[in-house]
Amino acid sequence: MTAVTTSGLPHVRMRPRSSDESGRVSSPLELLVDLTFVVAIAQVARELVHGAEAGHLAEAVLPYGMVFFAIWWAWMNFTWFASGYDTDDVSYRLLTLAQMAGVLVLAAGVPAAFGAGDYTAVTIGYAVMRGAQVAQWLRVAAAGPEHRRTALRNAVGVTLVQVGWVLRLLLPDHLGVASFVVLAGLELAVPLWAARAGGPGWHPHHIAERYGLFAIILLGESVLAAVNGVQEALAEGGVSLELVLVAGCALVVVFALWWIWWLQPAGELLESRRDLSYRWGYAHYVVFAALGALGAGLEVSVAAVGGHLRASDVVVGAAVAVPVTLVLVVVWAVHAPLRDGRRTSGRLMLPAAAVVLATPFLALPFGVGGSLVGVAAVCSALVVAAVAADRSARPTSAEPH
Structure with missing residues (x-):
């Protein structure tokens, strides 16, 4: 199947798209779907901010990780499915609309999940998203024999696990974490089991672009969070040199x-090593969750300049340093199989990550500002070193420029 030309048709057979289709980019519908995930991510990040400001950051991390898993997993399944089977007909669009509605219901339930441990609305929203995904897989199964077994395995597996999520609401509170771990593991296992019947289609460069765009969304949330922190600091104490310095470091x-993200050859990796796709895709849960948490850390760090938080300066510094460390380590690890001596190698990324992890201790003599300056300095130095290494590894041209 070549470029999509089915817009406006009432229904088309959901044949797999070509995995080497030229010029494949994100569709306008995919970008619209991403906007609904922006809302959900903003909600979970906001709750993490509240936890940090109240001095209960550790208690907020667990519900953050659980709710973010639902957001990330729904987005990832939508993304990989669309890469292989986006027909853009009316049925596809309406089922995508249902998934968008599910995201918004989930987002509305975030405060209750964090505040009272009530995951009812989150589960309902998640069920709506996953139900629409099942319908999409059934369309693939009905379209022809090529990916029928894979599609049916996905549909059956997702349905059974979703029943488990709904039944989880009936369990006592002390089984909440254990049941989440079991069901999340089953969610991750379903695509692996389905792929044993035949790998579903997907476009490597399209997937790389989609992940990059999602990373930009999360970084955009960090920018917004930093602005919120500046507003809080201005309301508390007005403009100060420290506030300007910390806000600038947050942007850096x-x-x-x-x-650093866009130095990674993700499209090349996925094209040449399709066998690494599951490891690459799953590992980005850590990257995306860390980027989402980074926004909360930056907001709290900037706000701490103008006010008094219950959290210590070291904890506030760690709220930035730990997410940045996780991003650096995991981004390097998932692209390491394609290392060619250029770009961000382990010789650069791993020492930088270790130094970033130690920066919260700068808050002891210098306050939150000192910690954030340290993170910004290390990240800037890493970019400079990575760009220099990339340029020095390129073959020089004999022709003058």
């Missing part, structure tokens, strides 16, 4: 992480 950290 976000920009540096964006730069």
Whole structure:
């Protein structure tokens, strides 16, 4: 199947798209779907901010990780499915609309999940998203024999696990974490089991672009969070040199992480090593969750300049340093199989990550500002070193420029 030309048709057979289709980019519908995930991510990040400001950051991390898993897993399944089977007909669009509605219901239930441990609305929203995904897989199964077994395995597996999520609401509270771990593991296992009947289609460069765009969304949330922190600091104490310095460092950290991200040859990796796709895709849960948490850390760090938080300066510094460390380590690890001596190698990324992890201790003599300056300095130095290494490894041209 070549470029999609079915817009406006009432229904088309859901044949797999070509995995080497030229010029494949994100569709307008995919970008619209991403906006609904922006809302959900903003909600979970906001709750993490509340936890940090109240001095209960550790208690907020667990519900954050659980709710973010639902958001990430729904987005990832939508993304990989669309890469292989986006027909853009009316049925596809309406089922996508249902998934968008599910995201918004989940987002509405985030405060209750964090505040009272009530995951009812989150589960309902998740069920709506997953139910629409099952319908999409059934369309693939009905379209022809090529991916029928894979599609049916996905549909059956997702349905059974979703029943488990609904039944989880009936369990006592002390089984909440254990049941989540079991069901999340089953969610991750379903695509692996389905792929044994035949790998579903997907486009490597399209997937790389989609992941990059999602990373930009999360970095954009960090920018917004930093602005919120500046507003809080201004309301508390007005403009100060420390506030300007910390806000500037927050922007530098976000920009540096964006730069580092786009140095990675994700499309090349997925095209040449399709066998690594599950490891690559699953590992990005850590990357995306860390980027989402980074926004909360930056907001709290900037706000701490103008007010008094219950959390210590070291904890506030760690709220930035730990997410940045996780991003650096995991981004390097998932692209390491395609290392060619250029870009961000382990010789650069791993020492930088270790130094970033130690920066919260700068808050002891210098306050939150000192910790954030340290993170910004390390990330900036990493970008400079990575760009220099990339340029020095390129073959020089004999022709003058």
